Amino acid sequence: MQRGVGSGGPGGVYVVKLGGSVLTDKRRPFSLRLGVVERLAAELAAARGRLAGLVLGGGSFGHYTARVALEEARGPGEVLGLVTAAMMELALAVVDVLHSKGLYTLVLPPHAFCRPRGLRPGCDWAAARAARDVDAVPLTYGDAYPCSRGACIVSGDELLLEMACALGASEAVYVTDVDGLIVGGRLVEEVGVDELSALAAGGRSEGYDVTGGFARKLEALRQNLCPGLRSVWIVNGLKPGRLQRLLEGGRVTATRVTLP
Ligand SMILES: Nc1ncnc2c1ncn2[C@@H]1O[C@H](COP(=O)(O)OP(=O)(O)O)[C@@H](O)[C@H]1O
Ligand SMILES: [Mg+2]
Incomplete structure (x- = not known):
């Protein structure tokens, strides 16, 4: 039996x-997983009252095009043009x-309203x-600028x-293609952000193996904390119902990173 952890209350x-790993098939360029997107959209719509904002990953639109x-x-102008267009396409398809x-969004393209410095979007x-x-619901996405x-x-x-902090959200949720943070082959149900900072800095240490997209998430977390944000969740979007249950405050298989 899978154990669950609590929710944001x-x-x-x-x-x-x-x-991007749930929205798209990362192995195939420009492939939206329409069935998954429709299900996740329904789960989000059902929990509309709790939802302050949405962000999309690049998947096989942005990442593929950039690579x-x-x-x-290609010349820098061409890269900029191609990647920003690919991400607008993904955003419009999801929207x-x-x-x-019935979940209406305002799309905010980062290249037009952000001035990033390192991992701080500004x-x-x-x-x-x-x-x-x-x-x-304001919606933004990974982008080129x-x-x-x-x-x-x-x-x-x-x-x-940054969106969570700006909009006064208490919970930030990464919906991805794994059950949460896996350490030594097991799901970490709850972990304090202090225990994570060493990982984010080092990538691999203390028996943890945090790589790729996860290393970025943890470092982004370290650099963008704010007082109102209580927890950051990692939940599997390929498992039906988990996102909705999390948003509704139910018990669900996930990782919860607790913040001070
Ligand atoms: N310790 C870890 N626990 C779980 N997943 C990890 C870990 N380290 C690396 N990963 C990888 O991170 C991926 C999720 O991050 P990422 O590919 O950026 O997804 P997305 O772009 O959808 O957010 C997982 O598919 C997994 O392969
Ligand atoms: Mg990623």
């Missing part, structure tokens, strides 16, 4: 990142599905707050945390 306000453009040594479930969240006032090298990348991983 009855008063939790959530921001949610739908990872190919760099491999082919179509969200709207079909976005102007005024429009996101205004959208909430009229009952639309113009920088001195030509094109730089701002990841949805750090956008999620």
Whole structure:
């Protein structure tokens, strides 16, 4: 039997990142997992009252386009143009599905409202707050933006945390393709952020093996904390019902990173 952990409690306000690994098939360029997106959209719509904002990962739209453009040594302007267009395409495709479930969004393209420095996105969240006032859910996504090298990348991983802090959310949720943080082959149900900072800095240490997308999430977490944010969750979006249960305050298989 799988054990579960608690949720953000009855008063939790959530921001949610739908990872590229659930939205898309990362092995195939420009492949939206329409069935998964429709189900997740329904789960989000059902918990609408708790949802303050949404973030999308790049998956086989943004990441794929960036990799190919760099491999082919395209000029910086071309990389910028191709990646930003690919991500707008992904955002509009997902937004179509969200709207079909009655969940209306305001799309905020990071290249137009953020000034990133390292893992701090530096976005102007005024429009996101205004959208909430009229009952639309602000939605942003991992993107490219113009920088001195030509094109730089701002990841949805750090956008999620800055958005959470800007919108006063108590809970931030990474929806991805694994049950949570796995250490030594086992799911970590709850862990304090202090215990994680060594990992985020070192990548691999103390028997942990935190790599790739997870290393970025943990480092983004370390750099974007704020007083109102109570926990950061990692939950499997390929398992039906888990996201909705989490948003509704139920018990669910996930990792909860608790913040001071
Ligand atoms: N310690 C870990 N526990 C769980 N997953 C991990 C860990 N270290 C690395 N990963 C990898 O991180 C992936 C999720 O991150 P990522 O690929 O960035 O997903 P997304 O873009 O959907 O957020 C998992 O599929 C897994 O392969
Ligand atoms: Mg990722």
